[in-house]
Amino acid sequence: MLAGRSLDRRLVESAALLHDVDKLPKVRPTVADLAHGAGSAEWLARRGYPELGEAIAGHPVTRLADGHWFDRWFATASPEALVVSYADKRVGQQLESMADRFASWERRYPPEARTREARGRWTPETLAAVRQRAEALEARVCEFAGVAPAEVRRLAWTGRALHLTRET
Numbered sequence: 001m002l003a004g005r006s007l008d009r010r011l012v013e014s015a016a017l018l019h020d021v022d023k024l025p026k027v028r029p030t031v032a033d034l035a036h037g038a039g040s041a042e043w044l045a046r047r048g049y050p051e052l053g054e055a056i057a058g059h060p061v062t063r064l065a066d067g068h069w070f071d072r073w074f075a076t077a078s079p080e081a082l083v084v085s086y087a088d089k090r091v092g093q094q095l096e097s098m099a100d101r102f103a104s105w106e107r108r109y110p111p112e113a114r115t116r117e118a119r120g121r122w123t124p125e126t127l128a129a130v131r132q133r134a135e136a137l138e139a140r141v142c143e144f145a146g147v148a149p150a151e152v153r154r155l156a157w158t159g160r161a162l163h164l165t166r167e168t
């Protein structure tokens with residue numbers, strides 16, 4: 001229960017595990033006409049899991065660069081979608097602060113870089129707006145959960161699961 005609202009934990013975990021499925025080489029060509037995230041949602045819908053789409057489609061950090069899109073999403077997103085998107089802003093290989101995560105993105109995708117990714121073309125003003133929207137997301141999710149950002153932890157099962165994936 002989050003701030004008086006229920007949260008479908010199974011949906012959050014499933015969406016979080018599958019949110020980047022459209023990056024897999026076998027999947028990407030099947031949803032090539034869709035943006036990242038929307039591709040994952042579509043691929044899962046085709047396989048009988050349309051309920052995961054709403055919690056997945058809004059997670060890409062590039063969504064935060066579109067103020068109009070973000071404002072509409074932020075006003076209507078389910079708690080599950082907010083949590084999945086926030087988790088994406090806190091976890092690379094490890095759980096880290098949002099500031100560290102953004103610093104990592106900026107190192108990998110500096111403004112002068114010319115990549116296919118929209119974030120490679122972000123201006124300093126856009127980057128500041130993206131950070132501001134990410135902070136609003138963090139504030140809302142942490143308020144829902146009744147925790148401070150520094151208190152966010154991985155669920156206990158994830159450590160063992162990640163360890164097992166590295167052994168295979």
Ligand SMILES: [Fe+2]
Pocket residue numbers: 019020036059060
């Ligand atoms: Fe992603």
